[in-house]
Amino acid sequence: MPPLATYSLPADKLEEVADRLLTCADRVIGPVRTPPGDLFFDVVRSVNEIELQYGNSLLPPTTALFPMAEEIFSVVGGTPPVIRAPRSDASCLLFGIRPCDVAAIQRLDHFFLDGEFKDDLYAARRSRTAIVAVACSQKADARCFCSCCDTGPFAKTGYDLQLSLVDDTYLVEVGTEQGRRLAQRLSDLLGVADDDLILERERRAQELFTELEQKGNMPSAIRRITGEAVSQAVWERIGGRCMGCGGCSFVCPVCSCFYVIDQTLPDGTVQRIRAQDSCRLAGYTREASGHNPRALPSQRAARYSYHKLSYRYIEREGTQGCVGCGRCVTVCLGGVHMPAVTEMIRREA
Amino acid sequence: MRGAYLPNIAVIESIREETPSEKTFTLRLLDGATISCIPGQFIMLSVFGRGEAPFCVGTAGQDMPGLDITVRCYPEGQVTAGLHSLQPGAYVGLRGPFGNGFDVDALHGKDILFVAGGIGLVPIRPLIHYVLAERNRFGQLTLLYGFRQPSEMLYRDELAAWRARDDFDVQLTIDEPHPDWEGPVGVVTTLFPDLQIKASNTKAIIVGPPVMYPFVVAECRKKGITDEDMIFSLERYMKCGIGKCGHCAIKHKYVCTDGPVFTYAEMREMAEP
Amino acid sequence: MGKSFTICPYCGCGCGMYLELVAGHMGVAMPSQVQSMGAGRLCLRGWQAGSLIGSAARLMRPQIAREEASWEEAIQTASGGIKSVLDRGRHALGVLCGGHLTNEEAFACRLYAHDILRTPHLDSCARAVDAGSIWGLEHSLCTPYRSPPLAQITRSDVIVCLNSNIRWDAPQAAGYVVEAAGAGSKLVVIDEVVDEGLGDLAALYILHKPGFRGVLLHLLVEAVAGGRRLDAEEQSALQQAGVETEAFHQLSSLVQDAKRLAVVFSTTALQIPQEAAYLAELTILRQASGAEVAQVFAVRSDCNSIGVVDMGVAPVRNGEARGLGAFEMLSGNGGLQGLIVVAEAVEQFVGQQQLRRLREQLQFLLYIGSFDSATAELADVVLPMAGWGECEGSFTCHDGSIWPVCRVISPAGQRRPLAQILNDLSNAHNGSVLPTDTSTLRAQISRQVPSYRSVDWAGLSCTQPSATVPSRDNDIDVVNTVAPIREWPDIGVNGQRPYVLVVRRHEGSWAFDPRVRAAHILAREHTDQRSPFVIINPRTCQQLGTREGHSVMVSTAFGSQLLPVKCQAAVPQDVVVLPWQFRDVAHSLAGRPRVDDRTGSAYHQPVAAALELPG
């Protein structure tokens, strides 16, 4: 989808843009460092907290829409009980997220919002969230591989505003009406984007795209998983190495599974909570009778890959379930993260 | 409209003990609210402070003030044990109904073979109610119901009434011999060889523990019933009922929204490694 | 930012993480990439650590005889119970702590036990579980043992990993092993079972018969030390261990040729202290003969196993008072009348049955803890204490570094911080006051624990964490009194029988005393976990009036069991060879053995075992 409008922005005005955007929403979530030095997407209080040169954050910015844990509702009283849904009408602006994460949000949007039922909690947050993406002008992280997933180095859709650095100028693309309203707030800083700027961004992105590794593992894994051509032995090898920590799901911007529990607070209020879950965990499918349809680690490994890469799901969700952010590479205790798995599958062929 | 995750409050009107571990709860929605379900659908039931779990609707119909559910208690189970400890008058939460339910229209004019193992009779019961209510729209009716011991027989009174009819062939069997039992002994598949059915006009409705399925499928095939005419209701760990939590997914299907009723032809496609 | 830096409350890997409070009452844990052993990795427990904060198993209110009570009542009842036990002498009361206490909490326990209750019986379960391995390591390495940072595993070219189950016992270490193996390090796994996980990464998988690991490691040390082939006796020992000669030679040459050797295991995985000693020995030998580096990475059982011992939570072993160790307290044979258990579900260590038996012997049991357990269920009084995330403190991790532990929420229900509870108890006891605030406790730690003198406590903040690694010499005080072998009690047939492991040092390497070694090997030969039995000398058998295949009741301080008898002439008459089920006996051999000047042999205190005919 072509952008609705394009502008140029001198690179040294970025700080001012960020500063202006801080007032455009109740909360601005951006890349900020903790004092020890870990990068998280968290509430930005002042512009100088924002750090745009980051290796991918360990937890994805999608946690602003689908948090690690959240309250579904709480119940008070008993005769009869009264249900209180949490109010979430604060607006939010996601600043400085990468194209791969933009692609992940698109898939989550499709999954949570389209179809027969929509997820109210996600919907409430999403409808009040604006996305200001920053395209990658160089490989962002030693572990990422957007080129294999066609999600970078810049986003083609899914953003409200996108900034792409070309030398000392940003190309500013407007993706939505919401983006247009944001651009209006910045109009005095924006200039005209001439064709050269657009073409040069295009050229550099192409250059970066080819420079990034093109192993071709991903398409071959998609084919072989869809065709059920991956041998049992490979799943067993992957399952055997997996230590069942669930980390690969908790850090994946695309993963959407959750479990639900009730917790009773000291004052007697019952809080129903949902928290992220992982199909890699043995308890994920274990039923009260003790029966577990996916009792073996190999079965769970196969499920994880099937959900992410089978064409049957790509059909259902519109895009594949891996955007190439590389986060699972960092967290995997067993060394069987997405790139390793696609590699193992291809090596077998 | 209430959000999809927010339950309606219902009150437990009465509780009937079916077996030592199964009880039927009659629930009524508060404030004159109603619920419409078709057989084979399920609701998500909340016992506040314990959690939420799926249970098949035990009664079906339009704009009902409430419904029945029959629940097996797992002593360690959060919801089932919590529910079993409640008394009439207690409040619970109710969401739904969810799921596709049985395609009742497709059954019209057919002979129907119900095969139930243990608690599998629960989702079949409202379908039997429906079929019996419009008996003349269906052909030959057979129910094969197997359970472990005489004490585990569900819906005693109803079964007696069904057995008394001459337009409904009801056959019961228990897994192992028992002094109080005079009927056939053996798993439910042992009833198949003597069965007289017209395979080309038969739909089989099969619900029971997963271990039972391969054996029943083999027997049905022997009788000539096609995979498309074998209809199952599946059970999977469920947390949302609306296709979001991911737990019930098998291959690319969600049991909660694409099912829980599937034909065997569909289930073959869903086999995981 | 709502994220506070902290350390995982589970295993001894000590992963750095952030804890954040969500929707007021829920904790969420996230790994730290820059300040963590794991560089961003956590195991399942770590990822789920946040749920401790809302856990349904939390103890929220004080209880007396399982009935909820007010704090005042509970403290009064507890204090009364303690007094009535102390009336029988201060040796009648024991204090047993968990390995998850923060340094500050552990120190407060020590003050309470030593200064207020004046009992010598103070110990932690973590120390007891780790002790065998730690003793073995310290004895060989001649230094208080601290593991190097786990990330250094990746720089080795050969990794010897004991038991694939480090995947569960020390996941973070396993993560590095996997990483290293993936990057080309040669991995050797020594295990009794085949585990697919590390198995398919292993260049060499040594599968040995259950119980033969000590023998195998001993032979390995011999081979590496002497750079030689095994002699006939050793060959047959190897055969008995079920290891192919060829595989063994591959193993010894891998170790011999290693440039950078890493030996990785979890301290809980070892069966006898000697195994740890052999492993340490291997690294010493390699370091002495040309390896660039050879290191032992031994991960402890609990998140603060090291700190709790550093704080002095260990039995008093000087003067006339001999404090009981954790297992001795739990055995019920130490003559205790009262026990205070702090934050440990001790049924994990002795089983529910033994715990119930112990309960019957005790006049009074006080449980102070954050979570419900069988121990809490049996206690006369339960005092609910603030848990992880509810009060600030510090942990000392596996490499000796000290890290902050954060507070993100005030204690739930009526829980109180441990130091405050102990102060309340002291007050009720005799009007004494104990420090309750973290800074006073820390100042006192710096004064009283030599190796913590230089700790920069101010720098230990959860918003700006940085590890302090204090220097440490002689800070561990786990010296046992050991009875030399000739002082063993004379034994009658139905009387006490010792179980011994005798270790002798000769020519720079270790060996079992030959007679015990024979017994040991014989025992393990037939001993697997499914059909345990006891091996005794045929003469003893005769004296007892029993026969091979019949059963005798074997009792030790660690439990009793009816076991079938096997007779072996190779077993000395004063030795009873116990099966693996009695491994706690081996674990309890924690102290340094005394070395006999004359023979050079080192002896452990024998553990008594009684044999009786059943019924």
Ligand SMILES: Cc1cc2nc3c(=O)[nH]c(=O)nc-3n(C[C@H](O)[C@H](O)[C@H](O)COP(=O)(O)OP(=O)(O)OC[C@H]3O[C@@H](n4cnc5c(N)ncnc54)[C@H](O)[C@@H]3O)c2cc1C
């Ligand atoms: C579509 C459907 C219809 C069902 N209908 C009935 C019925 O009519 N009567 C009846 O007695 N039981 C029925 N079950 C099974 C019932 O849902 C489980 O017994 C129940 O979830 C156990 O919950 P618990 O909290 O007591 O157990 P816990 O062990 O505490 O379970 C924790 C969670 O596991 C999940 N879970 C456990 N067992 C199952 C299971 N067998 N199937 C799905 N999820 C499970 C639930 O999400 C539950 O919240 C049905 C299940 C499904 C999927």
Ligand code: SF4
């Ligand atoms: S599978 Fe891994 S690389 Fe792919 S999107 Fe998820 S975390 Fe990123």
Ligand code: SF4
């Ligand atoms: S991160 Fe790796 S070890 Fe952890 S669950 Fe995922 S695949 Fe398994």
Ligand code: SF4
């Ligand atoms: S490896 Fe140990 S310290 Fe690390 S997350 Fe797991 S339990 Fe916690």
Ligand code: FES
């Ligand atoms: S129950 Fe949640 S996806 Fe089906």
